[in-house]
Amino acid sequence: MRSGSEFLDNGSVTKLIIDCDPGVDDAVALFLAFASRDLEILAVTTVGGNVGADLTARNARIIRQIAGREDVPVHAGATRPLVREPVEADHFHGESGLGDLPVFEPDAPLAAAHAVDVIVETVMAAAPGTVTLAVTGPMTNLALAIIREPALAHRLARVVVMGGARTEGGNITPSAEYNIYADPHAAHVVFSSRCPCVVLGLDATHQVRATAGRVAAIRAAGTPAAQAAAGVIDFSNGIERDLVGGRSAPMHDPCVIAYILAPHLFTTRPCGLQVETNSALTLGHTAVEFRLADPSAATVQWVTEVDADGVFGLITERLARS
Ligand code: RIB
Ligand code: CA
Numbered sequence: 001m002r003s004g005s006e007f008l009d010n011g012s013v014t015k016l017i018i019d020c021d022p023g024v025d026d027a028v029a030l031f032l033a034f035a036s037r038d039l040e041i042l043a044v045t046t047v048g049g050n051v052g053a054d055l056t057a058r059n060a061r062i063i064r065q066i067a068g069r070e071d072v073p074v075h076a077g078a079t080r081p082l083v084r085e086p087v088e089a090d091h092f093h094g095e096s097g098l099g100d101l102p103v104f105e106p107d108a109p110l111a112a113a114h115a116v117d118v119i120v121e122t123v124m125a126a127a128p129g130t131v132t133l134a135v136t137g138p139m140t141n142l143a144l145a146i147i148r149e150p151a152l153a154h155r156l157a158r159v160v161v162m163g164g165a166r167t168e169g170g171n172i173t174p175s176a177e178y179n180i181y182a183d184p185h186a187a188h189v190v191f192s193s194r195c196p197c198v199v200l201g202l203d204a205t206h207q208v209r210a211t212a213g214r215v216a217a218i219r220a221a222g223t224p225a226a227q228a229a230a231g232v233i234d235f236s237n238g239i240e241r242d243l244v245g246g247r248s249a250p251m252h253d254p255c256v257i258a259y260i261l262a263p264h265l266f267t268t269r270p271c272g273l274q275v276e277t278n279s280a281l282t283l284g285h286t287a288v289e290f291r292l293a294d295p296s297a298a299t300v301q302w303v304t305e306v307d308a309d310g311v312f313g314l315i316t317e318r319l320a321r322s
Helices: 024-034 053-067 115-125 140-148 150-154 178-182 184-192 212-220 224-244 254-261 308-319
Strands: 014-020 039-046 074-076 131-135 158-162 197-200 266-275 286-289 300-306
Touching: 014 024, 014 115, 014 254, 024 039, 024 053, 024 224, 024 254, 024 308, 039 053, 039 115, 039 254, 053 074, 053 224, 074 115, 115 131, 115 140, 115 150, 131 254, 140 150, 140 184, 158 254, 178 184, 184 266, 197 254, 197 266, 212 224, 212 308, 224 308, 254 266, 254 300, 254 308
Parallel strands: 014 039, 014 131, 039 074, 131 158, 158 197, 197 300
Antiparallel strands: 266 286, 266 300
16 A cells, blocks of 8 residues: 555645445545545535436435535536436446445535536636546436537547446446446447547446555545445445456446555557447447547547555545545
């Protein structure tokens, strides 16, 4: 386990919107973000995905309250994908969406504006290239924002998204990863907009496994956020054992926030990325192409390698502060 010293804040602050579908791994990603004062979280926006939109919005507020960050507004967004019928993943996240974490009605309410309006208005009001968008669920809200305001795609600093797969195959079908499969048309809108994206697919997140030692280190951090994060990770490990036959669950969504906080822990490669939107058999497949005539013209960076110890060291170090 790397020490926390590599992760001392370097004084720069990233303006960030987090679009998510909590979801147990979204919850850990939110805990990491809420504990990181080198992030200026402008808003958390939610989308239907792992569980229904009403639950993802409530769950984001629950995580916010445990983290003590009611200063950050939570805005609910799209309740269904652009075209296909909704497909949830409660078999991985539990009926509540937060595993066996005790759920409650949070004190602070949802903010009034719709997530898509907040994404458009926040990014367009900010100086060009100053707002980063983290996406850890289906890309419906971002796609709707780009459709509503096409200039958004090139005003964002970048989009850092968990989705897709190249060498790892699929986790919801043999050829598709859940976030893309849940709204393939939205993913097509986003990637074809040529907005600058860093994509963490299963090729990356399957390298970041919640082993018993890593979970114990998070729990030992002792804060309410660390305890809650360790609890939902334990739930994920139980599902991994029972449904997948594995031992340690991949920490998909925390990798998005870890990339924003500590990009040196990740290796990226320029690529072309297209999404299958027609085939019933391969719907949501991400075709990742490294053979480019001009790699410098690529708008998508595909994450190929991750320092997993570094990611867990960052999570542990930050949650100890929260
Ligand atoms: O495939 C993993 C992704 O799907 C994660 O974002 C998880 O939360 C689920 O939404
Ligand atoms: Ca998610």
